[in-house]
Amino acid sequence: MIKGIIKIGFLFLTILLVSFLVGAQTTVSNLIWLSSIDMPVTFTVLISSIYHDFILMTLTSAQPPLPPLPVLPIIISLGLVISFGVTWIVLRWLKTQKKYAYGIAGAVALAFIFYLMPLVFFGVDMLAGARTLTGKIILVICGYLGGHFFGSRLSKGES
């Protein structure tokens, strides 16, 4: 029972971590472009922008035309739960380190999310950081890092 609660806690932390990383990737990609056209992007601007985006993208409900929910963490939750669920089943037969297996699961989840997003949201990438191939690759790496964190926490919890 307690182990189950701890696992859910790890999952929650992973969703929060991935949401933060995805948000920060969009923030940083916006700021890199702004800096390239000589806008005054300072360290303070960087920190305050990352904070702003974390609060508004992860902890606040979206506004029309999006549904009135914290859309980003909900979409990431769905992707990770499905992907981690499949990984949990696969790991019953396949012997490999959990941190790598869940890492790959996280990466696959994010790849699917950012592939499917334009099909759901008006034919466009609603997340600015996902508009380029480089951006998409970085987001997939964010998914890997989240999964890796989840897998390594599970391994530690069991040892």
Next chain:
Amino acid sequence: MKKQIFKISLLTIASFLCFSLYANHHEKTYKFETIAQGLSFPWGIAFLSNDEILVTEKTGQLRIIKDGKLLEDPITGVPDSLFKGQGGLEGIVLHPNFANNKYLYLSFSETDADNKKMNSLRVVRGKLEGNSLTEVETIFRASPSRKTANHYGAKMVFLKDGTLLITSGDGFSYREEAQKLDNHFGKVIRVNDDGSIPSDNPFISTPEAKPEIWSYGHRNLQGIVINSDGSVVYEHEHGPRGGDELNIIEKGKNYGWPAITYGIDYSGALISPFKEKEGMEQPIKYWVPSIAPSGMTFYDGDLFPEWKGNLFISALVPGDVRRITLEGNQAVDEEILFDTLGRIRNIVSAPDGSLVLATDSPKGKLIRVVPNN
């Protein structure tokens, strides 16, 4: 105690009376008359005369309303348009010398001939002869093409020197391009009436710049009008989540999108933490939250003398019209009108001084606003 109750009652009654008098006054200023209904997403409106109106339907037809009746047959000869997302057959404007040359101009989204995944904004002109558009020729095509079917702009207005301004939106996914001069994303375009490029355009001698550019740094510009003497160009554009803007457009200026903005992204992310920068123009008015401004007219009619010299901006969200009072180059007051009709796609001034609205719907209406007396 009794005296106090009496005073409070008297005050309450007086307040109600004042309020109902105020409300009554506003109700009685104007009334609506439906000109036509059953239009498929009406978008652009142009008057051949007060009782003969051309309307573009986003689904691709150019319709005529004559003497209060929507003619069954659309005008033939109109090029095919891409009806997808925010695209379709959109803007329409008559040549200033239409009475003699019969030229009208249409803007629309169009699938690229050599790559069906891409599309672009195209403007054509043609001669209206009877129920047909003839001698259709392209006078502008936005470049490069885009994958998205969003943010076309597609509004047009003739300046008093006979050149044509065209709004070209940022394509949603190409917003950074609005700050570059080598493309048509997020620009106001200026061409001659035959599509050639005026020799006094601001970037005609700038290496790698598109010579048609008149101003840049715009998002999705769905309203552009001139004042009665043609000396000022007003433009409005959709912001993202907040940050809709009303601007005065001047030659060669940078309006800042997306480097400066009062809005944030739909996802909640900052598009830019900056709201102003030297060398980038400020709007004369902006809206947070968004009203989704969809069309605009400068009112110079006589039917509503108290509204003369005001801007009227139609809004899709929540669905109303904003009357903007101007003083010099400042927007000093705003009144919300016509908020019972749902999403309003466009507003224009009719030759008789009435205002005409188009509602945004697959069964859209054209509604005339006239004085109530």
